[in-house]
Amino acid sequence: MVLLALLAVVLLAAPLFADRYVVSVLTTVLWFAYVGQAWNVMMGFSGLLSLGHALYVGLGAYASAALFVHFGIGPWLGIWVAMLAATLAGCFIGFLGFRFGVRGVHFALLTIAFAEVARIGFDHLQWFGGSGGFFIPVAGDAGNDLLNLRGSPTLFYYVILALVVGALALSRRLLHSRLGYQWLAVREEPEAAEAVGVDLFRARITAVAVSSALTALGGVFQAFYFNNLFPEQVFSMGRSIEIILPAIVGGIGTLIGPILGAFILTPLGELLTFLIEVSGLDLPGLKQLFYGVALVVIVVYRPDGVWPWLARRLGLVRQPGEDA
Amino acid sequence: MAALLEVDNLSKRFRGLKAVSNVSFAVPEGKIVALIGPNGAGKTTTFNLIAGVFPPDEGRVRLKGEAITGLKPNRVCAAGIGRTFQIVKPFGQLSVEENVIVGALARDPSVEAARRHARAVLERLGLADQAARPARSLTLPDRKRLEVARALATRPTLLLLDEVLAGLRPTEVDRMVEVLRDLNRREGLTILMIEHVMRAVMALSDQVVVLDHGEKIADGSPAEVVADPRVVESYLGAEDL
Numbered sequence: 001m002v003l004l005a006l007l008a009v010v011l012l013a014a015p016l017f018a019d020r021y022v023v024s025v026l027t028t029v030l031w032f033a034y035v036g037q038a039w040n041v042m043m044g045f046s047g048l049l050s051l052g053h054a055l056y057v058g059l060g061a062y063a064s065a066a067l068f069v070h071f072g073i074g075p076w077l078g079i080w081v082a083m084l085a086a087t088l089a090g091c092f093i094g095f096l097g098f099r100f101g102v103r104g105v106h107f108a109l110l111t112i113a114f115a116e117v118a119r120i121g122f123d124h125l126q127w128f129g130g131s132g133g134f135f136i137p138v139a140g141d142a143g144n145d146l147l148n149l150r151g152s153p154t155l156f157y158y159v160i161l162a163l164v165v166g167a168l169a170l171s172r173r174l175l176h177s178r179l180g181y182q183w184l185a186v187r188e189e190p191e192a193a194e195a196v197g198v199d200l201f202r203a204r205i206t207a208v209a210v211s212s213a214l215t216a217l218g219g220v221f222q223a224f225y226f227n228n229l230f231p232e233q234v235f236s237m238g239r240s241i242e243i244i245l246p247a248i249v250g251g252i253g254t255l256i257g258p259i260l261g262a263f264i265l266t267p268l269g270e271l272l273t274f275l276i277e278v279s280g281l282d283l284p285g286l287k288q289l290f291y292g293v294a295l296v297v298i299v300v301y302r303p304d305g306v307w308p309w310l311a312r313r314l315g316l317v318r319q320p321g322e323d324a
Numbered sequence: 325m326a327a328l329l330e331v332d333n334l335s336k337r338f339r340g341l342k343a344v345s346n347v348s349f350a351v352p353e354g355k356i357v358a359l360i361g362p363n364g365a366g367k368t369t370t371f372n373l374i375a376g377v378f379p380p381d382e383g384r385v386r387l388k389g390e391a392i393t394g395l396k397p398n399r400v401c402a403a404g405i406g407r408t409f410q411i412v413k414p415f416g417q418l419s420v421e422e423n424v425i426v427g428a429l430a431r432d433p434s435v436e437a438a439r440r441h442a443r444a445v446l447e448r449l450g451l452a453d454q455a456a457r458p459a460r461s462l463t464l465p466d467r468k469r470l471e472v473a474r475a476l477a478t479r480p481t482l483l484l485l486d487e488v489l490a491g492l493r494p495t496e497v498d499r500m501v502e503v504l505r506d507l508n509r510r511e512g513l514t515i516l517m518i519e520h521v522m523r524a525v526m527a528l529s530d531q532v533v534v535l536d537h538g539e540k541i542a543d544g545s546p547a548e549v550v551a552d553p554r555v556v557e558s559y560l561g562a563e564d565l
Contacts, residue, residue, distance in 0.1 A: 041518030178429050178438075185426040188415035195375065195409070196478050197401035253417075 003314070015154045023157050027225070029266040030160040031218060036246035036258030037167040038214035043244070044253035045175065046207035047187030049104065054110030054239040055118050056086040056212040060219025062128050065136055068224075070127075074148035075220050081251055082220045083213040089114065090212030094205045112237065117139050119235035129229070136227040149224040156225050164259065165223065168216060171255055174210070183207055187253075198224075215243075249298050251305025260307050268294055327391075328353040328514050329405075329482055334373055334383035336366075343369040345538040346383075351482065351531075356508050356515045358546075361535035367518045368410055370429050370535070371484055374516075375407045376400040387482065401430055406480030407483060408471035410487045410518070416460035420451055423459050423470055427477030441475055449473045449503060465496045472500075476507070483507075485517040489524050497524055522560070525551075534559065539562045 013022050033056065042048040063085045064078030085256050097107045123131040144151030149159070165232050174180045182203045185193035223229055233239065250261025272287045302309050327350035336344040344366040351357045373380045376418050379394040384394065399406075404417050406427075415423050417499035424445055446452045449469050454462065459470060459556045468488050475483060485504075489497050501524050507513045508528075519525050525532060527548065532549040534542040542549050549555055 031351065037346070076358065176435065178433065178435055181422065181426050181429055181435065181438075184418055185415050189413040191377075191397075192409065192474075194397040195401060196406050196427040196474060197398045198398075199398050199428070208538060287512035 008165075013324055015157055020153060023153055025266065025270055027153065027157050027160055028166050029063060029262050030157075031221065031262075032242070032246050032266055033223075033259040033262035034160060034163045034167055034220040034221075035166070035215055035243045036209050036250070037217060038260055039213040039244055040247045040252065040254075040258050041171065041174070042207050042212065044247060044257070045171075045180065045187065046183040048204060048207060049091060049108040050208075050211070050240075051108045051109040051237075051244070052113070052115035052240050053211075053215055053243045054235050054237070055111070056117040056215035057219040057222060057239065057243070058115075058118055058122070058214030058229075058231070059086045059089055061223035061234055062122065062134065062219075063216075064220040065223040065229060066128055068148075069134070069136060074145075076147045079217055079220050082216040086219070087209050088211040089118075090208040092204055094208040097106035098201050098204050102165055112240070115235050115237070115240060119231050122231035122235065126141060131231060132200040134229040136224060138227050149220075156221070160221055160225075163217060167257060168259070170214075175255065179203070179206060234257045245295070247305075249295070249306060254305065256311075256313035257305050257307040260310070261305070264298075264306065327351060329374070329516065330384075330386040330389075331370070331374065332384040332386070334370065334385070335381050335442060336369055336373055336378070337381055342538050344373065344380075344535075347535065347538070347540050348383075349533045349540065351514060351516050353514055354508070354512050355530040356504070356517065356528050357531045358529035359516060359518045359524075359533050359535065360520070360525060360559065361541075364537075365535040365559075366538040367535055368558060369484055369538075371407065371518060372450055374400075374482060375405060401478055401480075404481040405484060405486040406475035406478045406482070408468075408475050408486050408488055410490075412464075412467040412471050414459035414462070414467055414470055415428060416458065418459055419456050420459055420470060421446065421455040424473050424477045427474040430478040438477075440499065442473075445473050445477045449476075450499070465492050468492065469500070472503075480513070480524060482514045482516065485515060485519075487518055487520060489519060489521045497521060500524075501527055523562075 039053050060082035062076050063082040067073040067078045128134050144155045182198045186203045231261050246259040246261030251257030272290045329351040331349050334347045374385050376395045376397040387403050409498045424442035425438045428441040432438040433484045532546050534555050542552045
């Protein structure tokens with residue numbers, strides 16, 4: 001608790017003493033911490049493996065960006081449309097999967113398929129800029145405007161920090177609710193959960209709805225932070241994998257895991273880029289190789305993720321399904 | 325006395341193999357009924373048909389006079405039937421208490437109320453001192469008890485027990501028998517149990533239904549059933565009573 005408070009203070013004060021580069025890295029860290037938590041609601045809490053979360057990021061990003069560019073409607077309204085679009089897509093995939101008994105790896109394939117369809121689809125939707133990309137006009141440093149999400153990197157930093165804290169609070173609350181217990185039961189033993197009165201379809205579809213809606217907010221942030229969207233990047237398989245890595249490294253199903261994982265992975269990536277630059281080596285793919293090795297090391301030695309191990313080392317009592 | 329559960333001409337085929345064939349019996353309210361028979365007799369299939377794991381090909385199931393045939397397991401639970409699994413299915417990563425809370429949430433909308441109820445149930449089954457342990461770390465006898473606790477927490481009017489005594493040592497069997505008898509006598513809980521431990525069947529049950537090759541071959545008081553030549557031949561033959 002003390003550590004968490006300390007971390008919160010450091011993160012709140014960071015823009016005061018850190019330079020632009022550090023703030024941008026922290027923003028990336030927090031973005032992955034956020035979407036990692038969103039993904040965790042499905043996989044970590046309910047045992048539903050989604051390998052296509054880029055779909056919800058992309059739908060959220062494109063929905064809010066299109067409203068802004070075409071109609072001048074800011075993210076204050078855009079977030080709702082974004083969440084609605086992603087939730088509808090998520091529920092449709094969930095409906096297909098759960099109604100027709102598509103489970104486990106096959107369900108994961110279904111989620112990939114839909115992300116791929118979206119990637120190819122958006123390549124051809126000229127209203128969304130097509131494969132040439134979709135651009136949000138950059139306002140310059142005309143002051144901070146929270147409602148329209150236009151402003152300095154510091155504004156974006158605080159927005160994503162608030163999202164991370166919000167997602168953490170929501171996850172914690174959900175996990176301690178009736179629904180949360182039912183999710184965990186469905187994750188552990190669906191048949192036994194059903195025998196004690198849990199409606200499997202409803203439990204699973206709500207997990208998908210919550211997860212996809214939260215992820216869409218990450219998409220809105222991404223659209224307005226970077227001001228450009230390309231289907232090849234936004235909906236890519238690689239992006240979906242990047243989203244899930246922090247949770248896997250930090251600890252699937254734990255509250256802190258996705259956040260810790262993001263704080264490990266993103267700086268590690270930055271460090272590798274830096275080292276490769278300094279060393280003067282110019283071998284394409286070297287960074288990815290190191291990154292891969294680092295991941296293998298973590299997954300081999302801490303298969304449950306870093307957080308459960310760290311929590312024990314720090315002497316925090318470990319409650320199953322609920323860390324911190 | 326009115327029958328709480330009525331099973332009427334239940335049949336189920338698996339790829340042409342008749343697992344359960346025209347089975348009918350009734351479980352009177354407040355009684356303990358044992359379902360016995362050799363391996364492969366269709367006992368667990370009958371349970372699964374009652375609990376809604378799969379629908380029967382033919383036949384009907386009624387609880388308190390209401391049709392529950394073909395309902396999904398969660399609806400069957402809501403109707404008032406709690407069940408255990410022969411191969412125990414604990415929520416492994418959750419604590420013992422959390423396992424039972426999930427059961428209690430079937431009736432209690434609030435987690436706090438469910439927790440209180442779960443604690444009372446754990447106390448009753450002698451699992452209170454294990455409440456904080458992860459369910460996967462329990463010994464087999466305790467897992468069996470956890471199965472019963474989780475099912476009980478749903479506040480069933482009928483409890484289906486699938487071999488909860490198998491694999492327990494004699495002292496543990498006696499303890500569980502005591503708990504079940506107590507639940508039946510003091511709270512009027514009706515129990516339908518699949519059981520191989522004949523000592524417990526004789527001690528507990530008011531009525532015994534015997535299945536063999538998916539068909540009912542006997543139905544009566546424990547004394548009548550063990551004297552039935554067909555039962556002795558098909559099932560009890562070598563058994564020590």
